[in-house]
Amino acid sequence: MSTIRKRAKPATFQKYLWLRGQIYWFRYGVPKRYQSVETRKIIQVSLKTSDIRHASLLAGKMRADLHAEWEGRLKGNPSAIAYQPDNLELMLAATETAYLRIQPKLEQLVRHKKLDTKVAYDGYLKTLRSSRDHYLRAKASEPLPIWLELADKQIQRRNWKLPKDSESYHSFVGMIAEAAIEVISVELAKREGSLGAEPTSLVVKSGLETKERSAExxxxxxxxxxxxxxxxxxxxxxxxxxxxxxxxxxxxxxxxxxxxxxxxxxxxxxxxxxxxxxxxxxxxxxxxxxxxxxxxxxxxxxxxxxxxxxxxxxxxxxxxxxxxxxxxxxxxxxxxxxxxxxxxxxxxxxxxxPRPPFTAEQLRQIFSSPLFTGFLRNGKEHEPGIQKADDWRYWIPIVCFFTGARIGEIAQLRINDVQFEDGIPFLLIRHDEKTGQCTKSGFSRVVPIHSELQRIGFLSFVERQLKAAKGLRTSQLFPEIEVNERGHIGAKPSRFWRDYLERIGIKAGSDGLGAHSFRHTMADALRTAGYLDDEIEVALGHNQKTVTAGYGKVRQGTVKRINKMLENITTPDFVMNSLD
Missing domain, CATH: 1.10.150 (DNA polymerase; domain 1)
Incomplete structure (x- = not known):
């Protein structure tokens, strides 16, 4: 029987990882740029680990190494996809081809001729002047065959798209000529007494600078x-x-x-x-x-x-x-x-x-608006009607209001995240790479389900969702929501809620109002109830960065303790009247 290969769960967002049995594999489609130098269309390699973090590290290194290898192959492969070089690339190639190629040859010539007599030294200078003048005449009239040959070799080796009848081709040949003239001019200047002579040609100066700055x-x-x-x-x-x-x-x-x-x-x-x-x-x-x-x-x-x-x-x-x-x-x-x-x-x-909290009047407008009292039809949730929603559109803002949780944390809930402890129902806001659920702090936490949230039927909604999922408790509580291209599950409800607030006249432009405003509203409500900020940060799931927070494994905030805090909050009557 062949082994079934399945991709790592999409919610983990591990782009190059595939799960085969219990072992992670690296799986990567060869980019178009490298398909001419790589016969395989897909790279598949066992990473020999079941640890997702270790697999991520290995996958990242493997991808970087493959790109380095393919780039190396491209340099020597004439069948690779040709491309148009920019001006700096042309200057660098001309400098490497002429200036840096001729320079060591001149040094070798000096060592060979042993310029220790005036006759030999004058003869060498005469040769330099003659070569320079010859190159200058050729550059002004017709390029030397050697320059054309060097240009053609570089174009082929670097896989450039530079037709011989193009202006860029002639410019490149001219750059090679300029670099050849410059190396002789610099050498001549040094031999005539300017020991610190440096290139003045724009081509060579830019080429040398680019070479110095180029990555290995x-x-x-x-x-x-x-x-x-x-x-x-x-x-x-x-x-x-x-x-x-x-x-x-x-x-x-x-x-x-x-x-x-x-x-x-x-x-x-x-x-x-x-x-x-x-x-x-x-x-x-x-x-x-x-x-x-x-x-x-x-x-x-x-x-x-x-x-x-x-x-x-x-x-x-x-x-x-x-x-x-x-x-x-x-x-x-x-x-x-x-x-x-x-x-x-x-x-x-x-x-x-900052994200401002909702005012009492804004909350009155929100919970008496069509989404919560009856709307026209799907897509027209802001217009009055008789239709009512029993899905994420209705329940996510309400749960955010009663818990102060982030919209993405509520959107990612699974049915089995609704749990009980000592008779108190609560939401387990998970941070778990295996399920693809996450929190900003990097830790899971508990959020008790407020008694008023229970009264208006949230637990009954959960039971309906469990029945629809045919008893599979690991199913999403809001199955209509999917992650976006960035892997964010809260994107869809966040966008919907911002648009809804604009349509009912509460939000205007970039005023900061949105689903996160429920979180700020909860913070103010807890302060009004008499709690200090270090207590509120526990209820809201903020990361505690104290020395004591690093001790032990149990997170601050038991279900019973946070439940007491939430129940001490005064819920406006107009909210409950609207949701009855």
């Missing part, structure tokens, strides 16, 4: 990020969806400073320029047609020209908060000497756009 094989910005991400996943400091979002920022950063650039060559000036370009961009420029196909620099320039609203300094700092830890890791692992982000964050306070 396997150590480009994105390759190092993959290693960094693998370590963070293995350490449990990052989740797969978080890594995916971080990679988008790093890809944008790498595109800005140069994808093949070494991290050690990135300077604070590069970071400042990237930061200031970000600060000039509109919030959603990538989705706007007006900026379609534009680079970051061009999009920023266009936005400035038309006076478009730009992203806030707080948001720019979020981007920097993605790049800085990565570059800090590069310093720790000896890929760079310093973190160029240090000192370049905007000096702005966090939380400039």
């Amino acid at each position: 094989q396997g150590e480009t910005i994105l390759e190092l990020f993959d290693r960094y991400a693998a370590y963070r996943l293995a350490e449990g400091r990052k989740r797969e969806d978080g890594v995916a979002q971080d990679r988008k920022v790093i890809e944008s950063f790498a595109s800005f400073v140069g994808g093949k650039r070494s991290v050690g060559s990135i300077t604070p000036i590069d970071i400042r320029n990237w930061r200031d370009t970000l600060a000039a961009l509109p919030p959603t420029y990538r989705k706007a047609k007006a900026y379609e196909g534009l680079s970051m620099q061009d999009a920023a320039a266009k936005a400035k020209a038309i006076g478009a609203k730009s992203i806030s300094p707080v948001t720019v700092n979020k981007y920097l908060s993605t790049v800085s830890p990565f570059l800090g890791w590069c310093v720790t692992n000896a890929y760079a000497e310093r973190n160029p982000c240090d000192g370049l964050f905007f000096d702005v306070a966090k939380g400039k756009n």
Whole structure:
């Protein structure tokens, strides 16, 4: 019987991992760029571990190593997909082909001829002048065959798309000629007394600088990020969806400073320029047609020209908060000497756009609105009617109101997360990689089900869901909700709730109101009931960062203790009247 191969549960978001029996496998589709140098379409390798964190680490390293290997193959494979090089690549190739190729030959010639007599020395200088003048005449009239030959070899070796009748081809040949003339000119200047002579040609200066800044094989910005991400996943400091979002920022950063650039060559000036370009961009420029196909620099320039609203300094700092830890890791692992982000964050306070709590009047409007009293039809939940919902649309905001839990924490509930202890029903808000459930703190916690929430029929709803799931208690409590492309299960209800608040006239623009406002409302209600913030953080599941919190295995906040806190909250009568 063949072994059944099944993918790791989608909710774990482990993109390259497949579960085969109890062992994780690395499974990766070969990107189009490398299909000409890799016969396999899919790479499948057993990671020989059942530990998902260890598997994540191995998968990250394996992916980085494969990319490094494929890049190496591309350099020597003429059948690889050809591409158009940029100007810096042409200058680098011309410098390597002519300047750096001729330079050691001149040194060898000097050693061979032993220029220890005036006659020999003058003869050498005459040869240099003659060669330089010959090259200058050829450059001004018709290229030398050797330059054309060198250009053709480089184009073939590097797999460039550079037709011989193109302007770029002729420009490349001209760069090779300029680099050849420059190496002779520098050598001649040194022999005539200017011992510190350096190249003045833009081609050679740019080529040498690019070579100095180019990353070693396997150590480009994105390759190092993959290693960094693998370590963070293995350490449990990052989740797969978080890594995916971080990679988008790093890809944008790498595109800005140069994808093949070494991290050690990135300077604070590069970071400042990237930061200031970000600060000039509109919030959603990538989705706007007006900026379609534009680079970051061009999009920023266009936005400035038309006076478009730009992203806030707080948001720019979020981007920097993605790049800085990565570059800090590069310093720790000896890929760079310093973190160029240090000192370049905007000096702005966090939380400039906090999530406000709902006022009493807003709560009155919410719970007397059509979603809770009767709406027209699906898609028109904000318009009055006789239809009522018995699904996530109705129950998630209500549960958020009575528990103060995050919307994603409620959306991810399974039926078996509704439990009892000492006769008190409660929700187990899980953080469990095996089931794909998570909390912001990284710990599971309990949230008692308020007596009023019981009274309006939440437990009966749970029983109905269990019956619909044919008794399978591990089924989702809200099966209509699926994770989005970022792996977030709370995205759909969050978006629905923001839109609903706008349609009933409570939310306006980016005022911060949303499902998270229920959490802030709960915090205020607990303060009003006489509880201190260190007690409230336990009820809300905030991460306790005290020394004592690190002792033992039992988390703070028993079901009985938190239940007492929640029951001491005064629930407005108008809420209960609307939900009766």
